[in-house]
Amino acid sequence: MLNKSIMDGDNPDLTEERMKGAFDTDKMAAVIYGSEKFAIRRREITESISRIPQLADSKPFSFMTREEKISESCRKLSVLSEHWNQLIDTNNEEEALHLYREVLGLEGHAFSLHETMFIPSLVAQANDEQQEKWLGRAKRREIIGCYAQTEMGHGTNLRALETTATYYPSTQEFILHTPTETALKWWPGALGKSSNYAVVVADLVIRDTHYGAHPFMVQLRDEKTHNPLPGITVGDIGPKMAFNGADNGFLGFNQYKLPRDHMLMRHSRVEENGTYTKPPHAKIGYSSMVKVRSRMAMDQGLFMVSALVIAVRYSAVRRQGFLDDKSREVKVLDYQTQQHRLFPSIARAYAFIFCGFETIQLYDQLLIDVKNGDTSGMSDLHALTSGLKSVVTHQTGEGIEQARMACGGHGYSMASYISEIYGVAIGGCTYEGENMVMLLQLARYLVKSVELVKTGKSKELGPMMNYLAEPDTQIDLTSGPEAYVKVFQHAARRQVWKATDKFHQLMESGQSRDIAWNNSAVELTRASRLHTRLYIMETFIRRVSSISDVSIKKVLIDLVNVHVNYEVLDIGTYALEHVSSTQLDSIRSQLYSSLDTLRPNAVSLIDSFQISDMQLRSVLGRRDGHVYTNLFEWAKASPLNQTHVLPSVNQYLKPMMDKAKL
Numbered sequence: 064m065l066n067k068s069i070m071d072g073d074n075p076d077l078t079e080e081r082m083k084g085a086f087d088t089d090k091m092a093a094v095i096y097g098s099e100k101f102a103i104r105r106r107e108i109t110e111s112i113s114r115i116p117q118l119a120d121s122k123p124f125s126f127m128t129r130e131e132k133i134s135e136s137c138r139k140l141s142v143l144s145e146h147w148n149q150l151i152d153t154n155n156e157e158e159a160l161h162l163y164r165e166v167l168g169l170e171g172h173a174f175s176l177h178e179t180m181f182i183p184s185l186v187a188q189a190n191d192e193q194q195e196k197w198l199g200r201a202k203r204r205e206i207i208g209c210y211a212q213t214e215m216g217h218g219t220n221l222r223a224l225e226t227t228a229t230y231y232p233s234t235q236e237f238i239l240h241t242p243t244e245t246a247l248k249w250w251p252g253a254l255g256k257s258s259n260y261a262v263v264v265a266d267l268v269i270r271d272t273h274y275g276a277h278p279f280m281v282q283l284r285d286e287k288t289h290n291p292l293p294g295i296t297v298g299d300i301g302p303k304m305a306f307n308g309a310d311n312g313f314l315g316f317n318q319y320k321l322p323r324d325h326m327l328m329r330h331s332r333v334e335e336n337g338t339y340t341k342p343p344h345a346k347i348g349y350s351s352m353v354k355v356r357s358r359m360a361m362d363q364g365l366f367m368v369s370a371l372v373i374a375v376r377y378s379a380v381r382r383q384g385f386l387d388d389k390s391r392e393v394k395v396l397d398y399q400t401q402q403h404r405l406f407p408s409i410a411r412a413y414a415f416i417f418c419g420f421e422t423i424q425l426y427d428q429l430l431i432d433v434k435n436g437d438t439s440g441m442s443d444l445h446a447l448t449s450g451l452k453s454v455v456t457h458q459t460g461e462g463i464e465q466a467r468m469a470c471g472g473h474g475y476s477m478a479s480y481i482s483e484i485y486g487v488a489i490g491g492c493t494y495e496g497e498n499m500v501m502l503l504q505l506a507r508y509l510v511k512s513v514e515l516v517k518t519g520k521s522k523e524l525g526p527m528m529n530y531l532a533e534p535d536t537q538i539d540l541t542s543g544p545e546a547y548v549k550v551f552q553h554a555a556r557r558q559v560w561k562a563t564d565k566f567h568q569l570m571e572s573g574q575s576r577d578i579a580w581n582n583s584a585v586e587l588t589r590a591s592r593l594h595t596r597l598y599i600m601e602t603f604i605r606r607v608s609s610i611s612d613v614s615i616k617k618v619l620i621d622l623v624n625v626h627v628n629y630e631v632l633d634i635g636t637y638a639l640e641h642v643s644s645t646q647l648d649s650i651r652s653q654l655y656s657s658l659d660t661l662r663p664n665a666v667s668l669i670d671s672f673q674i675s676d677m678q679l680r681s682v683l684g685r686r687d688g689h690v691y692t693n694l695f696e697w698a699k700a701s702p703l704n705q706t707h708v709l710p711s712v713n714q715y716l717k718p719m720m721d722k723a724k725l
């Protein structure tokens with residue numbers, strides 16, 4: 064019995080699963096969260112939160128209106144403000160994010176963009192004097208900020224943003240202006256009602272020359288009254304598919320004056336006389352987006368895990384139907400179809416999180432390099448994170464939806480909370496760059512890489528690209544996970560070359576570059592997906608190989624086996640060009656036996672993420688596993704059940720029925 068936190072009184076079916084686990088979940092948590100120290104800190108923070116009763120939800124979240132959700136998260140933020148220093152090391156971003164996830168969950172709150180985009184924009188884009196002026200205030204939460212870039216008419220095509228920031232040397236001011244309805248900022252999180260400052264992205268104009276998107280620090284509301292300042296129109300954009308605890312907003316400017324030093328000037332500058340200095344890299348102003356994209360594999364992995372914690376625990380207590388023993392119904396987790404539905408997603412979630420660690424570190428390093436004047440790593444990271452955010456958000460959506468269906472009818476109830484997790488997670492397919500668009504960004508890089516190989520410049524290939532120059536070889540599938548990497552390399556290489564060739568041929572046939580690109584776009588996005596999935600698989604295998612603890616490594620190798628077999632089968636149509644159908648049959652058999660091998664560790668693998676009941680907000684997925692009692696209690700709390708006869712019955716139904724009796 065290695066799962067340390069088995070509690071007396073939990074559902075015996077779950078306890079049995081936890082007893083079966085062949086490894087220590089605390090040790091696995093240390094692997095998942097990157098270090099034993101941080102895994103311990105997470106548990107300490109969770110424990111400290113549980114000792115502050117005001118931080119608990121005041122009623123089940125699913126029964127709250129939007130207004131109540133927003134008010135509840137603000138209430139909790141004010142409680143947190145009394146405890147920041149006692150709960151976390153305020154300089155540690157990961158501790159802060161854990162605290163927010165635990166206390167505020169995933170539906171958004173006033174500080175969500177403040178932490179993820181506003182402060183990072185100041186860190187990356189503001190010069191030293193500007194940081195001196197604003198960064199401390201932002202970090203102390205004296206002000207609340209957001210990131211206002213997207214407009215009603217344009218989110219993807221940043222070159223077409225219509226909001227202008229026109230510089231006038233005579234007054235040394237910019238005038239921010241919203242020239243049309245479509246130029247209204249639309250979507251920024253926490254803009255509608257919470258933020259009093261924003262980093263606003265606007266088209267810089269000096270003496271009729273348009274210099275394109277640049278970031279500006281803009282005060283939106285009076286610090287005393289919180290009323291919008293004159294010249295500013297701001298509000299909430301209304302309810303969304305999910306994320307309804309967040310006040311995504313609109314924002315318009317009417318000739319709004321801004322002092323010259325409010326343009327963020329670390330990389331590009333406007334002098335008093337209007338002289339413009341361009342940045343060392345044209346896309347350096349896009350860094351806040353790269354920062355969030357570099358976190359998305361981790362964040363999406365955690366969304367998927369939340370759904371899986373619910374579905375796997377529930378599947379271990381839900382009994383339905385019979386296998387061998389006709390005296391007792393089986394746990395639905397014993398069905399092969401259930402395992403096939405859930406275990407490959409567990410593997411993907413682990414893989415995403417390991418990739419996430421890598422990309423977060425790469426961004427942190429890039430930030431240092433760029434500060435030192437070295438922008439050479441920007442293209443590599445942009446390409447990598449563009450592909451990764453697209454693949455992980457799409458696969459996370461798929462995984463969460465499978466988790467919901469794996470919970471049968473109760474999965475469809477808000478008691479499971481899976482629909483909310485799904486709604487929030489798939490927002491990621493759109494925000495920080497629509498997935499197709501970002502796959503095409505990676506494709507630009509892949510096409511350029513093939514062009515390097517074709518012109519004999521393979522030595523100039525970026526990281527992860529060498530396989531594009533390698534010849535196809537025979538694959539021996541018995542040689543372990545590395546062989547599956549080879550299958551992916553073959554498939555990705557072939558698709559990248561095929562899409563590039565198509566693009567080149569169309570141009571040779573007379574099509575313009577843009578039209579040829581558009582006519583090759585589906586093939587190009589396929590190439591990007593395969594390349595990214597190869598990266599995910601390689602990272603997963605590399606991380607697992609580096610682990611020294613024997614019992615942890617053993618179960619993670621089992622998980623890698625599920626992953627590689629499932630992924631190769633999933634790209635069957637591409638793999639068939641390198642693997643025979645007989646080999647695919649044998650991969651299928653290996654997948655089924657790897658599901659079997661993993662089965663005893665399934666609950667421990669998801670318990671290892673140590674996601675508290677408070678954070679999970681799922682009645683179905685609670686740690687104690689007392690699903691039916693908890694479900695009934697939850698339903699009783701429904702506002703509809705606070706009275707036997709609803710006013711609408713007396714007003715409409717009863718008169719209607721009475722009339723029918725006459």
Ligand SMILES: CCC/C=C/C(=O)SCCNC(=O)CCNC(=O)[C@H](O)C(C)(C)COP(=O)([O-])OP(=O)([O-])OC[C@H]1O[C@@H](n2cnc3c(N)ncnc32)[C@H](O)[C@@H]1OP(=O)([O-])[O-]
Nearest residue numbers: 212218219220221346349352353441442445494495496507
């Ligand atoms: C909780 C939720 C919070 C959500 C918040 C949000 O959503 S906030 C809002 C989020 N909004 C979005 O995410 C908006 C999504 N849209 C965008 O990010 C951009 O409009 C774009 C990248 C799609 C195109 O931009 P463009 O038209 O300016 O460029 P182009 O296509 O003509 O390519 C020219 C060259 O630039 C390169 N390059 C590009 N970016 C980078 C980079 N970061 N670094 C390095 N390089 C970069 C590119 O590879 C290409 O190189 P090549 O091949 O010539 O060597």
Ligand SMILES: Cc1cc2nc3c(=O)[nH]c(=O)nc-3n(C[C@H](O)[C@H](O)[C@H](O)COP(=O)(O)OP(=O)(O)OC[C@H]3O[C@@H](n4cnc5c(N)ncnc54)[C@H](O)[C@@H]3O)c2cc1C
Nearest residue numbers: 210211212213217218219250251252490493494495496499
């Ligand atoms: C939950 C959520 C939170 C958000 N938070 C913020 C925020 O805090 N701050 C902020 O500034 N913005 C925010 N946004 C906005 C978000 O960044 C944009 O919606 C996103 O970048 C997509 O842009 P779009 O809406 O213009 O989509 P569009 O570009 O209009 O996409 C519509 C369709 O057109 C396709 N398309 C567009 N261009 C191309 C192309 N070149 N090639 C091929 N296909 C193309 C897309 O693939 C898509 O299928 C948020 C959005 C959401 C949903």
